[in-house]
Structures are given as structure tokens and as C-alpha cells.
Amino acid sequence: MSGASSVASEQAMQTNKELAQGYYGIGIPALRGRQEQINASLAGGEPAYLAAAFSGQRAALSEATARQGGAARSQQMEGAGAALSGGNQFANMNPADIGAQLANALYGSRFAEGQASIDQTMNLMGMALGGAGTAGNSGLSAAQNQLGAIRFMPGYDPTYANVVGGLAGGASLYGAMNKAGWFDPSKPPSSGSGSGVSGWG
């Protein structure tokens, strides 16, 4: 690889790494925040706004049914007033009928409220599992990238080989110089060429 392409590759690596870090910096905290939000909602149960909405619905149903009874009574009173002068025992809507209608409406609302809360729990659990899958798969991709990076690393540490080589070279040099009498003050140092290596020690 030429020097220019090596420098360009290093720049590309840095740029891509910074971009990846930027995206991870957005994605991972958001993912973690989403999971925390989901978990808090799961632990909290039915949201207060949903309970208030269904409570309001039941109040409205009660009022509407009461109005319906009142309207029926007034219509019957008007009709009966012309025909009867001594009172009209049918001039109202039976409260039992109103009560039965209201009871049906109210339990229907209560059941729908409970079911809405259960559905929401199911949805939240589905989203929680989806988020866990996203996080896990991203982690697996990171692990694969880690292995990919390791492939570019040398298989062994050359430091020790360099040290051993240096020491061995030094030892050889020492042996050759010793043989040539460099360390013997009684002998003048020879040039060493062609002296051979016989006579060890």
C-alpha cells in the first residue's frame, strides 16, 4: 500500500468511526430511554388519563340515561294530560328500565376500560421485546465488527522476537569479538576476517 493510500485510509477510518460514534450516540441513549419508558408504563399499569376518560364516559352515560327518562316522562305527561284529569299512573318511564339500561351501559364501559388496559400492556410488552431485539442485534453486529478489526492485528507480538533477535545478535557479536581477542589484553585485536569460529570458549 502506498503512503498516500495509507494516509487516505486512515482518514476514511477516522471519518467513518466518528460518524458511527455519532449515530451510536443518538441511537443507544434513545433506545435505552425508550426501554425505560416502556418499563415504567408496564409497572405503572393503567394510565390515569385512560381511567379518567372511561370515568367520564360512565358519567356521561348516567346523565344521558337520566335525560332519556325525563324526556319520556314529559312526553307521556303531555299526552296523558289531555285524556286524564285524575292522574296518570303510566305517566313516567319505569326507573327499573332506566336502571337496567344504565347498568348495561356502565358494565360495558367498565369491561372496555379493563380490556383497553390489557391491550396496552400487551402492546408495551411487544415493544419492549422489539427494543431488546434491536439492542441485541446491534450488539451482535458490534461483536462481529470487533472480530473484523482483530483480523487486521498481527498474529503475534513482534516485540519479543525483536528483543531475542537483538540479544542473539549481541551474543554472536560478543563471541566473534572474544574469539578475535578483543577482550584479551595480552593479544592485539585482529581484523577477524577469515579467523573462523573454531576453538569455542
Add this chain to the structure above:
Amino acid sequence: MSTQSPQAKAAGQNAAWQANLARDLGGVAIPELQMLLGNQRMGKEGMIQGMFSGMDASGRLPMDAANLKASTDQLNAGYGQAGFGLGQNIGYAGLRSGEGRRSPFAMNSALGSAASTLEQQRVAALNNLNFASAQASMSDYNKLLGLMGQGVQTSMGLAQGFAGASNAAIGGMSDQSQMGGALGGAAAGASMGMLAGPYGALAGAVIGGVAGGLGSG
């Protein structure tokens, strides 16, 4: 002066960075899966398992049973109020009838007849509620099983993926044992140290052995 090439240095940095990322992301995924599915090894029951183990004798999930109870209580309370209004209405109608003398038997008969009708309406409503609850309970049970299956699939897929990555990492490891490296290094060191005499050979063997052992670890 560094003995590492720029490529080796960058590869080492990236490998460490990606390893931290994988660990961070595992810190998001694993607790979530544990919260929902549990962890048998840690004796921790998950939320979904808790729902299954809380099923009542009829096989209804706890949240469905709670909803049915709340709705049944509401229904009974509503019909109780309707029954109270019924008695009041019959008494009021009797007063307004203009009859000076009302037969208590007639009043009781009217009350009994009306109460019976109301009770029939209540039972019919209760049947409707039970039917709707049964349908909803079965649907919820199926949804919960589906969620558990999704979680299991995610967990197993990730487990297999990371196990594969762990295996793949073995490919990058040295195939030489530390003892083999030490012996090889010692032999090489000794042969080179021979040039410096017997002490040189000994020193070379020791240095070569240490270096070979460290290098192959």
C-alpha cells in the same frame, strides 16, 4: 518508537471500541429480556411467566379475571340500583293511581313480577359479560404466548449469534501452546547464544524461552 504498525494500532482501538459497544447494548437487551421472560439460572420469574402462573382454575389470565370481576361488580351494582328504583316506582304509581285503598297483596305481586323481570335482565347481561370475557381471555392468552415466542426467538437467536462470534474468535487465537513457544524460543536462543560460548548458550536459552513463552500466550 512504537513497534506496532498504524494498521495494527487502529485495529486494536476499533476492536476495543466495538467490544464496549457490544457490552453496552447487551446491558440494554439482557435486562429487558430477563424482565419479560425471567432467568431460570438466577431464579428470576419474568413478567410473562408471572401472568401464566397466575391463571385461575378456569385458565383465565389474572388481568382478565380482574377485569371480569370489576365488570361483574359494576353490573351487579347497577342492577341493584335499578331494583331499588323499581320498588320506589311501584309505590309511587300506587299513590298516584287515585285509589284510596291499595291492596298490599297487589303491590307485592307487582313488585315480585317486576323484580323477576329485572333479575332476568341481570342474568342475561351477566351471560353476555361472561361470554365477552371468555373471548377476550382467549385472545389475550394467545397474544401472550405470541409475545413469549417472540422473546424466546430473540433470546435464542442472540445466544446462537454470540456463540458463533465466540467460536469465530477462536480462529484468531495462536495455535501454539505457551510451553511449545517457550521450548521453541529456548532452542532458538540457545543455538544463537552458542556463538558466545556455553554461558552464552545458557543465557540465550533462558531469554529465548521467556520470550517464546510470552509471545505465544
